[in-house]
Amino acid sequence: xTTATATATAVRTRTLxxxxxxIRRRLKHMLRYxxxxxxxxxMPVVLLLLFVYVFGGTLGNGLGxxxxxxxxxxxxxxxxxxxxxxxxxxxxxxxxxxMAAGIVARFRTMAISRASILIGHVIGSMISIAVSIVVVxxxxxxxxxxxxxxxxxxxxxxxxxAVFVFALTWLAVALGLAAxxxxxxxxxxxxxxxxxxxxxxxxxxxxxxxxxxxxxEYQPFTPAIETLRGLLTGEAIGDxxxxxxxxxxxxxxxxxxxxxxxxxxxxxx
Numbered sequence: 728x729t730t731a732t733a734t735a736t737a738v739r740t741r742t743l744x745x746x747x748x749x750i751r752r753r754l755k756h757m758l759r760y761x762x763x764x765x766x767x768x769x770m771p772v773v774l775l776l777l778f779v780y781v782f783g784g785t786l787g788n789g790l791g792x793x794x795x796x797x798x799x800x801x802x803x804x805x806x807x808x809x810x811x812x813x814x815x816x817x818x819x820x821x822x823x824x825x826m827a828a829g830i831v832a833r834f835r836t837m838a839i840s841r842a843s844i845l846i847g848h849v850i851g852s853m854i855s856i857a858v859s860i861v862v863v864x865x866x867x868x869x870x871x872x873x874x875x876x877x878x879x880x881x882x883x884x885x886x887x888x889a890v891f892v893f894a895l896t897w898l899a900v901a902l903g904l905a906a907x908x909x910x911x912x913x914x915x916x917x918x919x920x921x922x923x924x925x926x927x928x929x930x931x932x933x934x935x936x937x938x939x940x941x942x943x944e945y946q947p948f949t950p951a952i953e954t955l956r957g958l959l960t961g962e963a964i965g966d967x968x969x970x971x972x973x974x975x976x977x978x979x980x981x982x983x984x985x986x987x988x989x990x991x992x993x994x995x996x
Contacts (some may be wrong), residue, residue, distance in 0.1 A: 734870050745840040749847020750854075756821065757855055768859045770865050771810040778802050778929065779870065788931065796871055803867045804927025804955040808948060811892050812923065814856040815899035816916045822848055822903025823912035845900055845986060852890070852896045860888065874959040886956045887968070888921055891951055894975040895919070897982030904989035922948045927956075947974035 764869050778786075779799050787798030822989075825844075834844055859948060899916060905910035925942060926932070926949040932940050942948055950970035957964035 730859060745843035746846040748839075749843045750851045753821070753847050753851025754854065757851075760907075767810070767813050767855070768862050770805050770813055771859065771863050774809060775803070775806045775863065775867060776870070777870065778806075789934075790931070795941045798869065799870065799872050800874075800960050801956070802929055803864075803872050804959060805923055805926070805952050806867070806961065807860055807888075807955060808861055808891070808952055809923050810859045811856055811895055812916065814852060814859055814892075816913060817831075817855070818848060818896055818899040819832040819903035819906065819915055820909050821852075822900050823906045823909045826904065828910050836979050841990070846989060848900055848903075849857070849893070849896050852899070855891050856892050856896075860925045870891040875961050876959050880958050887954060887958065887971070892918065894979035894982065895985060899978050899982075901982045901985035901989060904986055922946055923952070926952055928952050947971070947978065950974065 750850055779795060779802065783798040783802075785794035787794040787796065787801075789800055790797050825848075833874075848859060898919075902915040902976065903912045906915055923929075926946060927943065928948065932943040932949065951974070952969040953962075953967035954964055954971045956962055957967065
C-alpha cells in the first residue's frame with residue numbers, strides 16, 4: 728500500500744468514526760429535548776386526524792363517493808411528506824443553534840473531520856424523520872388506512888422517501904447555516920411547509936383554479952406525493968417518479984453545495 732493510499736484510508740476511517748460520534752450527539756439531543764421531537768411527530772398526526780375526521784367525509788365524497796375512508800387513503804401520503812418538512816425545520820434550527828452557540832467554532836479547533844459535523848446533522852435528522860414517518864403510518868393504519876402495496880412496493884417506498892428526505896435535509900442544513908440565529912432558521916423553511924398544501928396532498932390539482940393548478944403541478948411536492956400515493960395505493964404514477972427524483976437530485980446538490988460554501992466561510996461571519 729502506497730503512502731497516499733494509506734493516508735486516504737486513514738482520512739476515510741477518521742471521517743466515519745467522527746461522523747458516528749456526531750450522529751450519536753444529534754440523537755442524544757433528541758432525547759434531551761423531547762418537546763421538539765414530540766412536536767415533529769404530533770403535528771402531522773393532528774393534521775391527519777383533523778383532515779380525516781373533520782373534512783374527510785365531504786372531501787372523500789368529492790373524490791368519488793368513498794367518504795372518509797377514501798379520503799384517508801388519499802391524504803395519508805401528503806401527511807407523510809408533511810412530516811419530512813417539519814423535521815427539516817428542526818434540522819435548520821439545530822444547525823443554527825450550533826453556529827450561534829459557538830459549538831461549531833470549537834469543533835473547528837479540534838482534530839476531527841469537519842465534514843463529520845454536517846454529516847452528523849444530516850444522518851441524525853434522517854433517523855428522526857424515519858421514526859416520525861413510522862409513527863404517522865402506524866396512526867394511519869390504526870384509523871383505517873389500508874395500503875395495497877406489496878413487499879417490493881414497500882421497499883421502493885422506503886427508498887424513495889430516503890432519497891427525498893436526504894435532499895430536503897441538505898437544504899435544511901444550508902438554511903440553518905445561512906440563518907443569523909435560531910429564530911431566523913425556524914422561519915426559513917416556511918415556504919417548504921406551505922408547498923404540500925398547494926399541491927396534490929389534500930385535494931386533486933384538477934379541482935384548483937388554472938393559475939394555482941399550474942403552480943401545484945410544477946412544484947416539487949406534487950410529483951413526490953403522487954409517487955408515494957401510487958406506491959402505497961396502487962394508483963398510476965406516470966412520470967411523477969422521474970420528476971420527483973430529478974427534483975430530489977437538484978435539491979440535494981444545491982443544498983450540499985450551498986452548505987459547503989457557507990460552512991467553509993470565515994466563522995466570524
